[in-house]
Amino acid sequence: MTRILGVDPGSQRTGVGIIDTDAAGRTVHVFHATVKLLDNDSFMLRLKQLFEDLGAIIETYRPDEVAIERVFMAKNPDSALKLGQARGAALCAVVTRNLVVAEYAPKEVKQAVVGGGAADKTQIQHMVGVLLQLPGKLQADAADALAIALTHAHTRATTQRIGIPRTAWRRRR
Structure with a gap:
């Protein structure tokens, strides 16, 4: 079994989801949460909390690999910058623990x-719940993090089956 940590970075809330997957791509839910950052007095303290809380989750659950969402270009440059900084704090928490990171x-x-x-948040929440057999509605950021982990598990299983690295079959932009 391989343990995968999925991270959906955000400057107000960061979703975290952990699954275990086997070589065939079968997955089991381990943990999910939303790191709420808005109680901090400053943006810098949000980044510090994200780094520390994600580090604590990594220490507790000991993932083997990490999948994180790639930053998209937002309409608001300030929001995009803050999202990038939150993503950087999350990546630092991961790479300081020598974990392999995949981006999606x-x-x-x-x-x-x-x-x-073009799926919306409710579709992702529903499908993640179905795929991981979770009861009730998932919080959106946690569902996104689990979706990122599932994407990595499926991609990983496919690349192992066909023997071609992911970079070789990804569409060029």
Whole structure:
């Protein structure tokens, strides 16, 4: 079994989801949460909390690999910058623990989990719940993090079966 940590970075809330997967791509839910950052007095303290809380989750659950959402270009440059900084804090928490990181675009995650690159949050929440057999409605950020982990598990299983690295079959932009 391989333990995968999925991270959906955000400057207000960061979703975290952990699954275990076997060589065939079968997955089991381990943990999910939303790291809420808005109680801090400053943006810098949000980044510090994200780094520390994600580090604590990594120490507790000991993932083997990490999948994180790639930053998309937002309409608001300030929001995009803050998202990038939150993503950087999350990546620092991961790489300081020598974990392998895979990045996925939002459309790749939607395609892998829902079957279409234009899926909305409720579709992702529903499909993640179905795929991991979780009761009740998931919080959106946690569902996104689990979706990222599922995407990595499926991609990983496929690349192992066909023996071609992911970079060779990804569409060039």
